Structures are given as structure tokens and as C-alpha cells.
Amino acid sequence: MTTTTPEQAKTPAPPPAGGNGRKRMRIDLSQYGILAALVVIVLLFQVLTGGRLLYPGNVSNLIQQNAYVLILAIGMVMVIIAGHIDLSVGSVVATVGAIAALAMNNWGMPWWAAVILSLVVGAAIGAWQGFWVAFVGIPAFIVTLAGMLVFRGVALILLTGGTISGLPRPFNAIGSGTLPTTGTPDLLTLGIGALASVALVVQQLKVRNDLRKLDLPRERTASFVFKNAVAVAAIMYLCYLLAYNRGTPIILIILAGLVLAYSFLLNRTVFGRHIYAMGGNLNAAMMSGVKTRWVNFMVFVNMGFLAGLAAVVSTARAGGAVASAGQGFELDAIAAVFIGGASVQGGVGTVVGAVIGGLVMGVLNQGLSILSVDAAWQQVIKGLVLLLAVAVGFARRGRSAR
Amino acid sequence: MIDQDVILSMDGIVKEFNGVRALDGVSVAVRRGEVHGICGENGAGKSTLMNVLSGVYPHGRYSGTISLDGQEVRYGSINDSERDGIVIIHQELALSPFLSIAENIFLGNEVQRGGVIDWNQTNLQAAALLKRVGLDENPATKILELGVGKQQLVEIAKALSKEVKLLILDEPTAALNDGDSAHLLGLIDQLREGGITSIVISHKLKEIRAIADTVTVIRDGKTIESFPVEDSEEIETRIIRAMVGRPLDSQFPDRNPQIGEEKFRVEDWTVHHPIDVDRVVVNDVSFNVRAGEIVGFAGLMGAGRTELAMSIFGRSWGTGVSGRVFKDGVEIQTRSVGEAIRHGLAYVSEDRKRYGLNLIGSVVVNVSAAALGKLARLGVIDKHREYSVADDYRQKMNIRTPTVASVVANLSGGNQQKVVLSKWIYSGPDVLILDEPTRGIDVGAKFEIYGIINEMAAQGKAVVVISSELPELIGLCDRIYTIAEGRLTAEVPRAEATQEELMRHMTAARIGSGTAARPESAQTESARIEGAQGQ
Numbered sequence: 027m028t029t030t031t032p033e034q035a036k037t038p039a040p041p042p043a044g045g046n047g048r049k050r051m052r053i054d055l056s057q058y059g060i061l062a063a064l065v066v067i068v069l070l071f072q073v074l075t076g077g078r079l080l081y082p083g084n085v086s087n088l089i090q091q092n093a094y095v096l097i098l099a100i101g102m103v104m105v106i107i108a109g110h111i112d113l114s115v116g117s118v119v120a121t122v123g124a125i126a127a128l129a130m131n132n133w134g135m136p137w138w139a140a141v142i143l144s145l146v147v148g149a150a151i152g153a154w155q156g157f158w159v160a161f162v163g164i165p166a167f168i169v170t171l172a173g174m175l176v177f178r179g180v181a182l183i184l185l186t187g188g189t190i191s192g193l194p195r196p197f198n199a200i201g202s203g204t205l206p207t208t209g210t211p212d213l214l215t216l217g218i219g220a221l222a223s224v225a226l227v228v229q230q231l232k233v234r235n236d237l238r239k240l241d242l243p244r245e246r247t248a249s250f251v252f253k254n255a256v257a258v259a260a261i262m263y264l265c266y267l268l269a270y271n272r273g274t275p276i277i278l279i280i281l282a283g284l285v286l287a288y289s290f291l292l293n294r295t296v297f298g299r300h301i302y303a304m305g306g307n308l309n310a311a312m313m314s315g316v317k318t319r320w321v322n323f324m325v326f327v328n329m330g331f332l333a334g335l336a337a338v339v340s341t342a343r344a345g346g347a348v349a350s351a352g353q354g355f356e357l358d359a360i361a362a363v364f365i366g367g368a369s370v371q372g373g374v375g376t377v378v379g380a381v382i383g384g385l386v387m388g389v390l391n392q393g394l395s396i397l398s399v400d401a402a403w404q405q406v407i408k409g410l411v412l413l414l415a416v417a418v419g420f421a422r423r424g425r426s427a428r
Numbered sequence: 429m430i431d432q433d434v435i436l437s438m439d440g441i442v443k444e445f446n447g448v449r450a451l452d453g454v455s456v457a458v459r460r461g462e463v464h465g466i467c468g469e470n471g472a473g474k475s476t477l478m479n480v481l482s483g484v485y486p487h488g489r490y491s492g493t494i495s496l497d498g499q500e501v502r503y504g505s506i507n508d509s510e511r512d513g514i515v516i517i518h519q520e521l522a523l524s525p526f527l528s529i530a531e532n533i534f535l536g537n538e539v540q541r542g543g544v545i546d547w548n549q550t551n552l553q554a555a556a557l558l559k560r561v562g563l564d565e566n567p568a569t570k571i572l573e574l575g576v577g578k579q580q581l582v583e584i585a586k587a588l589s590k591e592v593k594l595l596i597l598d599e600p601t602a603a604l605n606d607g608d609s610a611h612l613l614g615l616i617d618q619l620r621e622g623g624i625t626s627i628v629i630s631h632k633l634k635e636i637r638a639i640a641d642t643v644t645v646i647r648d649g650k651t652i653e654s655f656p657v658e659d660s661e662e663i664e665t666r667i668i669r670a671m672v673g674r675p676l677d678s679q680f681p682d683r684n685p686q687i688g689e690e691k692f693r694v695e696d697w698t699v700h701h702p703i704d705v706d707r708v709v710v711n712d713v714s715f716n717v718r719a720g721e722i723v724g725f726a727g728l729m730g731a732g733r734t735e736l737a738m739s740i741f742g743r744s745w746g747t748g749v750s751g752r753v754f755k756d757g758v759e760i761q762t763r764s765v766g767e768a769i770r771h772g773l774a775y776v777s778e779d780r781k782r783y784g785l786n787l788i789g790s791v792v793v794n795v796s797a798a799a800l801g802k803l804a805r806l807g808v809i810d811k812h813r814e815y816s817v818a819d820d821y822r823q824k825m826n827i828r829t830p831t832v833a834s835v836v837a838n839l840s841g842g843n844q845q846k847v848v849l850s851k852w853i854y855s856g857p858d859v860l861i862l863d864e865p866t867r868g869i870d871v872g873a874k875f876e877i878y879g880i881i882n883e884m885a886a887q888g889k890a891v892v893v894i895s896s897e898l899p900e901l902i903g904l905c906d907r908i909y910t911i912a913e914g915r916l917t918a919e920v921p922r923a924e925a926t927q928e929e930l931m932r933h934m935t936a937a938r939i940g941s942g943t944a945a946r947p948e949s950a951q952t953e954s955a956r957i958e959g960a961q962g963q
Contacts, residue, residue, distance in 0.1 A: 236812065242815070243831070299793070302789065303786055303797055307782075307785065309783050310782070311786070312744070313783045314797040317764075317766060
């Protein structure tokens with residue numbers, strides 16, 4: 027559908043601000059839609075739980091218990107943008123968790139070596155699946171469905187049905203520990219929060235300044251200030267809650283690093299651009315010289331690597347390995363990605379969106395547990411939220427396309 | 429001769445998208461039993477108008493009135509308009525490839541009793557309909573086995589099965605070869621005899637001239653004029669003038685060729701079919717292009733033109749490729765697309781939506797797609813430069829878009845093509861291969877694209893143009909190779925090139941070998957995709 031008007035056509039400079047203002051607003055809305063949903067869900071549970079959701083201890087728990095979804099969602103969003111899916115990550119988490127536990131308790135490896143081994147094994151499993159998808163050309167759905175069965179089986183074989191617990195303390199700290207504290211309130215946590223706030227505002231100002239230089243449409247100043255004020259307030263409130271509990275969870279630092287690194291990878295690097303290009307039109311990407319096989323392969327290697335990391339985090343959090351670990355993780359991650367605005371057809375999605383989607387799932391988990399809602403009903407509610415989130419996204423996209 | 433009463437009138441139709449007026453008071457009156465041509469540049473609003481008529485945009489989403497047989501109609505969906513006998517056949521055919529001809533004809537309208545399909549009746553009725561459209565095929569044949577031309581006929585048979593009164597054809601011959609086009613036009617003529625009114629949207633003015641009784645010209649969402657058509661040159665001139673708002677002195681911009689040394693040479697190039705590996709699709713082809721020269725390739729559909737180009741461009745098509753490629757006299761390897769690009773080759777596909785564009789991506793992302801390396805350091809893209817490059821091309825190529833951040837799917841065909849050209853020009857090629865560079869785009873944009881092609885040649889690049897439109901090749905090229913059944917059959921200098929001469933060479937091998945000129949585009953198409961995926 028062509029909506030270009032001749033008036034716009036003849037103006038060589040960027041068109042009048044009016045039309046763009048509208049466009050800009052719409053883009054903002056769709057980006058903040060998920061964030062708004064998260065805020066609404068947090069507030070809702072805050073009320074329903076009589077304020078218990080945001081108890082300092084619960085916030086710390088929420089982060090540590092749901093870290094695995096966020097880590098997996100980052101890998102999964104890349105897989106989904108590339109136009110694939112990965113059903114095996116839950117089983118991979120179980121297998122890698124088993125290997126990590128065996129390495130420490132039976133093979134006498136120090137905890138840090140076990141962590142490195144886990145990441146390497148995860149990446150190797152990813153390479154195995156990536157080989158079938160990228161070089162043999164078998165659809166990822168099939169390859170990873172097979173992987174789901176195979177690696178669940180491998181986990182069972184490795185653990186022979188039992189569990190391994192009593193893992194080294196430093197290892198467990200990855201999942202449930204915090205950075206050293208200075209007492210209550212923890213000044214380190216507050217300091218990290220202040221630093222993050224400053225970094226965020228500086229970065230936002232830089233982006234805005236760049237837009238000005240390029241004479242591109244920008245947000246209105248008021249909205250920009252408001253947005254940043256809210257973000258800073260949220261960061262500082264989170265740090266305040268953590269500072270009055272046990273300090274900064276180690277996993278929070280890891281997560282922040284991952285979000286920054288992978289956002290950069292997807293937005294700013296050639297590799298990231300190639301992933302979007304392949305999801306948008308595989309043939310066109312191929313005909314533009316993108317090494318599609320290689321990119322597909324690397325996307326799966328990366329997914330495996332992050333599954334390895336998720337295995338470390340969830341094994342450490344649980345304090346031991348069981349063969350049934352990670353059950354349903356793949357569905358949590360996929361749900362997070364789609365709640366975060368990715369498209370089933372590929373080519374669309376963001377790391378930040380996927381992480382927010384993961385937080386929506388996490389807050390639901392946490393809030394429903396605090397309310398001691400029956401586990402069966404929890405599933406029903408989470409399923410409906412997924413459907414609703416995607417339906418809202420659909421309706422919005424449909425309307426703007428008309 | 430023609431009944432004077434009006435079957436369809438659309439009055440003052442206004443349709444807005446997000447505040448932009450795509451239609452700004454269009455009025456069309458179609459008389460019963462005529463063939464009514466609608467012309468206009470891409471983006472003029474023709475397709476939008478047809479979508480309003482057929483109920484794709486339901487009543488209430490537009491303003492103005494539509495009357496059928498003097499009665500005002502308010503369609504809420506396509507089903508409503510089809511019930512009244514209005515059937516639209518879109519440019520992109522809407523057939524299900526794995527179903528048979530008969531199943532497709534009656535899809536959604538099955539011959540059934542209590543939900544159980546009567547296959548005998550289905551096939552019988554389908555056979556009768558196929559006879560009416562002059563398609564000699566078994567109704568049980570699957571669609572994917574048919575070429576585009578035959579698929580088009582199946583679409584018409586499907587329309588006839590719905591007791592069509594008003595048939596709307598959107599660019600019906602855009603993807604057809606000359607033989608199939610002629611057959612289709614003959615069929616429309618025949619339907620007119622049978623009392624069916626047709627609306628034909630076309631860029632091909634020769635066709636409008638040949639088949640239409642009346643033509644309505646739309647520009648910028650407004651009706652410019654509507655007048656009866658007779659078969660003459662003046663009519664074409666008049667339509668063009670109305671379409672572009674100015675007389676088009678020449679269809680081709682002036683050019684003063686500065687031809688230098690040989691830039692690009694291909695020797696003994698042979699390519700086999702990717703699935704049917706014994707079949708030779710390109711047979712021992714050798715050609716060369718000099719710096720600053722524009723060389724044309726003329727051939728019928730299925731002659732192997734695209735296969736030749738794609739196999740040279742990084743083995744994107746076919747298997748068992750043999751032959752040698754030279755640039756500036758030095759042999760080069762082009763085993764992958766990346767390698768071909770590094771050696772300064774660029775290939776603009778005939779199918780921009782399939783091979784050229786990331787439709788959900790912005791103009792920026794598309795323009796930079798083939799040359800990200802130039803914009804990146806250590807794998808990190810300089811987004812400022814990327815944006816300025818895209819904006820530069822927007823101005824240089826006159827890409828009509830609100831901003832370069834706009835999604836390419838929202839641009840018109842001509843502007844999309846300019847985005848693809850920008851992408852490849854930015855890749856800095858020495859050899860530019862253009863496959864049907866003006867397919868499906870309007871007169872004004874064509875002129876601009878010819879200008880761009882000339883500019884590339886003036887910069888000393890070697891330019892290859894593959895085209896089905898012979899006047900285009902004659903108007904543009906310094907030299908034209910003809911290709912038939914995978915072999916080069918002639919090399920014709922510009923001075924000697926006439927349509928008749930070219931056509932004689934294009935059909936030479938076919939007459940010699942006695943096979944019918946059967947289009948095999950559907951097969952080559954699917955094979956091509958698999959070939960590309962095996963890449």
C-alpha cells in the first residue's frame with residue numbers, strides 16, 4: 027500500500043514535524059507497550075499481595091529465581107529473529123547442570139573450571155544442533171525437538187536418576203549469593219545504582235544529541251525527561267530495596283552485562299544486522315552476500331552457550347543437579363520472547379523486549395506464589411497472559427498497517 | 429455497438445491512510461460490456477481503488493459512493509462483492525500450489541452435499557471452465573506444475589465459476605511472456621463478447637491500446653481524465669501525458685556512450701538444472717562487456733537469461749557450473765555471492781520482493797545490506813554514516829519516502845526498485861547486472877531508472893541489462909545478445925537492432941528444435957529457490 031504523497035515526495039529535507047510526531051508517538055507506544063504491561067502487572071500484584079511483592083527479600087528472590095528465563099530469552103530472541111525456534115534448551119540445561127555437578131563432586135574440578143566446562147559444553151551442544159540446522163538444512167523445530175529428547179535422556183543417564191547436591195559454596199553463590207555488603211543499608215548497592223543511573227542518562231543524552239545532529243525526529247523534551255526520571259527512580263528504588271536486604275545479587279550483575287552486550291551485538295554489529303536480514307528475507311540476505319549458513323550456525327552455538335550459563339545459574343540456585351531440572355524452561359523462554367514483541371515469522375524482536383517479557387513471566391510466578399495460587403491455576407494464568415500479550419501486539423500492528 | 433448503460437460507478441472516493449490521502453476524490457464510470465483500462469503511475473492509487481471496490485477496505489473506512497447497476501452498494505468484505513459478481517484477480521496470484529486446478533477453482537465454493545465434496549462434478553465443471561478459458565490441462569494437475577501464464581488462466585476460470593459480472597485484473601500480464609500475454613488479452617476480448625465487463629489495470633500502454641474501450645487515468649489519487657480508446661500512437665501519448673502530467677518527449681534519456689576497454693568477460697559458461705541435473709539450462713555461453721558499455725540480453729521466458737546471471741553471481745542458481753569469468757583481463761572466481769561482490773559484481777534480481785529486499789526493514793537497512801563492511805569497523809556498524817549514506821541515496825535516486833527510517837514494504841514498486849539499485853550501487857560494483865530493472869514500475873520511474881543506468885555506464889562501469897521488453901533493450905543498449913534455450917543465438921549492435929530482428933533470433937533455436945515455446949517459469953522458479961538454498 028502506497029501512502030507516499032507527492033508533497034512529501036518533493037521535499038528533499040526531512041518532512042514536516044507534524045506527520046513525524048505522530049509516527050514517533052506510535053513507535054514509542056509499541057516499544058513501551060510491554061513495559062507498560064510489566065508496570066501494570068507489578069502494581070496489580072503489589073495491591074493483591076498487600077505490598078508483599080516488593081518486599082526486599084522477595085525482589086531479591088524474584089531476580090535470582092527467574093534469572094534462567096532472562097538468560098535463555100536473550101538467546102531465544104536471536105534464534106527467533108533468525109526465523110528458527112529452539113525447543114531443547116530445557117533439556118540442555120539439565121544435561122549441562124548434571125555435567126557441572128559431576129565435574130565438581132566426582133571429577134574433582136574446581137568450581138570455576140566447572141563453570142567454564144559448562145559454557146563450553148553448552149556451546150558444543152549448540153554447535154551440534156546448529157550443524158543440523160545450518161549445514162544440513164533440517165528445520166530447527168525438528169532438530170531441537172530431537173535435542174529435547176536426546177539431552178533429557180543424557181541428563182538421566184549422567185545422573186542415573188539420582189541427584190547430586192552439596193556443591194561448593196562459591197558455585198552456589200552464583201545463583202543465590204550477593205556482592206559483599208557494607209552493612210545495612212548496603213552502600214555498594216546504592217553506589218552501583220547511582221552509577222547505573224548516571225550511565226543511563228548520559229547514554230540517553232548522547233543518543234538524543236546524535237538524533238539532533240542527524241536532524242532525525244526526536245521525542246519531545248518533556249517526554250524524554252519524564253521517561254528518564256521514571257527509569258532512574260525505578261533503578262534507585264530497586265537498589266534501595268536490595269540495599270536494605272542482602273545487597274546486590276551476583277546474578278543481577280551478570281544479567282545487566284548480558285543485556286548490554288547482546289543489545290549491542292544485535293543493534294550495532296554486522297553479525298546482529300545479518301540475523302535481522304535473514305529473518306526479514308532469507309533469499310535477499312543470501313543474494314546480498316550474507317553467509318547465512320554461518321550466521322545460523324553461530325546463532326545456535328550462542329543459544330547453547332547461554333543455555334550452559336542458564337544451567338550454571340539454575341544449578342547454583344538449586345544447590346544441586348537433578349535430571350528433571352529445566353523442565354519447561356524452553357516454553358518460558360519462548361513465551362518471554364513473544365510477549366516481548368518478537369514475530370513468529372522472524373525478523374522482528376529485541377533483547378530488551380525479551381528481557382521485559384521474561385520479567386513479566388517472573389513477576390507472575392512470584393506474585394502468584396505469594397498469593398499461594400494453586401500451581402495448576404498458575405499455568406492457566408500464565409498461558410492466558412501470553413495469549414493476551416501477543417493478541418494485543420497483533421491488534422496494534424494490524425491497526426497501524428491499515 | 430457498446431451498450432451505453434453504466435454497470436459500475438464510483439463517485440468521489442476518498443481513502444486516507446494515517447492522514448495521508450491515497451485516494452482524493454476518484455470517480456470512475458464503467459459501461460456494461462466494455463473493457464475499461466485504468467492507468468496511472470505506481471502509487472497513483474489504482475490498487476487502493478480496486479481494494480475499495482472489492483470490499484477489502486469495508487464501507488465506512490472510505491468516503492464516496494459506489495453503485496452497481498444503479499444501486500448503491502456498501503461492501504463489508506470481499507465476500508459481499510463476490511456475491512454481486514465482482515471478482516478481482518491480483519497481480520500476485522492467490523492459488524494454492526499443492527492443490528489441483530479443480531480444487532483451486534472451487535476453493536471456498538466447493539461442489540458439495542452436506543460437506544462432502546462431489547469430485548466427479550468438481551472435475552467435470554472444472555474441465556468445462558478450462559475449456560472456456562482455453563487452457564488445455566487436466567483439472568487434476570497441481571498448480572505448481574503450471575507456469576505463471578497458465579496460473580493466470582486458472583484464476584480467470586475460478587472467477588467464471590463464481591458467475592462473474594465484473595472482472596478486475598490487476599497487471600495481468602506483468603509476469604507473462606509475449607505468447608501468454610497475447611492469449612490472455614484474446615481471452616479478455618472473448619469474455620467481452622460473452623457479456624462480461626472487465627477492468628484492466630496495466631502499465632503496458634500497448635495492451636490498453638489493443639484491448640480497452642475506455643481508459644481512465646489516475647494521478648496522485650485523483651481522476652485526471654477518462655476517454656474512449658482507439659488503436660493509435662496518439663492514444664498512448666495522451667495516456668502518458670495524463671499519467672505523468674507532462675508530455676514525455678522521449679521514453680529514454682539522452683546518452684553519449686564512452687566505451688572503453690573490455691571490463692568483463694565470460695567464457696564457455698555452462699549450467700545444469702539444480703534438480704534435473706542432466707538438463708543443460710545455460711549452454712556454452714560466452715560474452716563480454718566493455719567499460720562504459722550497456723549490453724542487453726534478450727530472450728523468452730525460460731531461455732536461461734536469469735539462470736545465466738544468477739549462476740555467474742556466486743553460483744546462486746544451478747549445479748555443475750563450468751566456464752571462466754574474467755575481469756579486466758584477469759580470471760576471477762565467483763563461487764559464492766560474497767566472493768562475487770568482493771570482485772565488484774552486483775546483481776539486481778528480477779524479483780525484488782523475493783531476492784532484493786527485506787520488506788519489513790527500513791530503507792536504511794536495505795541500502796546498506798550488501799556493503800555493511802564499508803560501514804563497519806571491527807564488526808561494529810557506524811550507524812550515523814549508515815543513515816547519511818541512505819539519506820544521500822534517497823536524494824540522489826529520488827526515492828519518495830517520508831524518511832529513510834520508513835519500512836520498505838510501504839513504498840511503491842518504483843521506489844522499492846530504486847532502493848534495490850541504491851543497495852547495489854553503494855556496494856561499488858564494476859560490473860552491474862540488472863535483471864528486468866523496470867518490471868512492474870510506472871513510466872515516470874522507468875525514465876528515472878534509465879537515467880541511473882546511463883549514469884552508471886558514464887562512470888565507466890560495465891552494465892548488463894536483461895529485459896523482456898524489446899523496446900527497452902533497443903532504447904538503452906549499445907549491443908544486444910539474444911539467447912534461446914540456453915544458447916546465445918546472435919549479437920546485434922544497436923544500429924541494427926529492431927524488434928523483429930531480435931525476436932527472430934530469440935525464437936531461432938526453438939523453431940529449429942521443433943519444441944513449442946512452453947513457459948516453464950513455475951518450475952524454474954521453484955528450482956531456483958532450492959538452488960539458492962543449497963547455496
